[in-house]
Amino acid sequence: MKKNVLKHYLGVSGLAFFAVVFLPQIGQAADTNKAKTKQKKPAEQGNGGGGIPREKSFPKISSEKWTGARLADGQPDISGFWSNTIGNHGNFTDPQGGVINDPNPNRIPKGARADRAPSRVSDPIDGQVPFQPWALDKVKEFQVKFHDPTTQNFVEPLARCAPGGVPKSLYWHGYEIKQYPNYVVFFFDSGTRIIHLDDKPNLPSKIKLWNGDSRGHWEGNTLVVDVSNHNGKALFGRSGEFISENGHVEEHYIFNKENTRYNYEAVFNDSTVYTQPFTVTIPARRWTVADKADGWNFDVWFAKDSAGKTTVEHEERICTENNGGFGLGAV
């Protein structure tokens, strides 16, 4: 019998990205556990857990005609493995700035704000979520009490294996997109999002969901998705931003000509929480068999199919069953 040696969940994932990069001893401890399994796990195939490369800037991608490959049903074929390129969910508006108010002194100087990736809030230009005063108070309170949660509402719910929701799932681990007639499906380590491309109506508004209820269609190189029925519970990261169950999100997934990148540009609207709509931009890149698995953005192993072609496989997406949460300290 092989015990699940989920370094992935118990170790690296429980730590902020900066801890992964700057506290190599933790990565090594996780690797010791992992070495007990014979199966080739990501870090053994990949770069040895030596850090996750992150971009400080990224190209704009324009909405235009799709000239690339299409599936039999006419959809642009964008299936495959993807991840964000700038940082994880530690900090929503300063993706490479570390967790806000983090008491852990083991940090290298982060330098000037301009030297790090921009805020995921691309409009308004100050890069901040235009919260109503009461909501901003709640977020600020979360950013303090997150580090020593005295009540349950200060635990980041992903740390309890809750689905990452919109938009957080897009900047946590890498994920796979599969496409079918009438569907685009996102398989995250933190839940599954089924985008319906047909014109069926949304679920009754009384039903509220971690991932919302999504209706999409293609406009050239852009997947346009309307998301409603949010339960508002997922939070946007360890910095505590949120949407309420009255919120509505209009997403644009804009794919480049080469089919190697996309930018997520989404307008968040919720008159009970925000003073005005705002735009979230998240860059993403594709991962293929030509890449090395890295245990985070591309957490996979490779297999050979009957034609001798290399294929990509992923661990079953399990969290709550294996442990009590992703967090090892602050969660």
Added chain:
Amino acid sequence: MNTLSKTKSSKSVLALGLLFAFSFSEIAVAADKKIPRSEGKPDFSGIWQTTSAADFDLEPHSNRKNTPPSAGIIEGGLIPYLPDAYAKKQKNFEDREKLDPALKGYTLGVPRSVYYPEPFQIFQRKQDLTLVHQFGHSVRTIYTNGTPHPEDPNDWWLGDSRGHWEGDTLVVDVKHFNDKTWLDKAGNFHSDAFHVVEKWAFLDANTIEYKATIEDPKVYSYPWNIGVILHRHREKDFQLIEDYRFTLDYDEFYPPKQ
């Protein structure tokens, strides 16, 4: 029509003569059209659910509180437990209201996820079938691209599923399980030596016959077989509704409220 049935029907044609051949091939074509196909194989895409009472208890049972009576779904009626395993099953049954992993919203495993009374959706491509279960939104990939089981991987809640087509039947070999899932609400269980061979076949366009051979030398004295019927959800605009049951314990703490 796939190559195999084409060959068979042309043999029938020769044997029966031209007059009969015409009508017989018409029947063959009509039968063939009855089930959806993709890439020449049966296309199981859709949302499915059993109406059987299998999840209450795989074995024959009279009614109990909160349990309807059922003749069970096991060929031969009973699970051939080894003596120690039978004692454990009885203990599980007594404590089922506390011990059933489904009560915690945990991934149900195989084959329970197939006959649990909530819908699941099959997304099918040539290289794989991806099953998304409403309960827990658990995801199982059945590879049909000829890749083998990984050697000595972790034990998985859903096991590792490798499928191939035998005519119009999808045969799936599932192993590398952990020992933490149950087979039903009645405490029927397995060990990490659990091995399931599933057979999926259309009875008609909206009905799948699901059969499975189950073995586990640590728990059962010989392999045994189950079978359930799965029905396609045909309600207008029917869709899966995520059921992350395990989050209910802390749902109330989010989001912040004014």
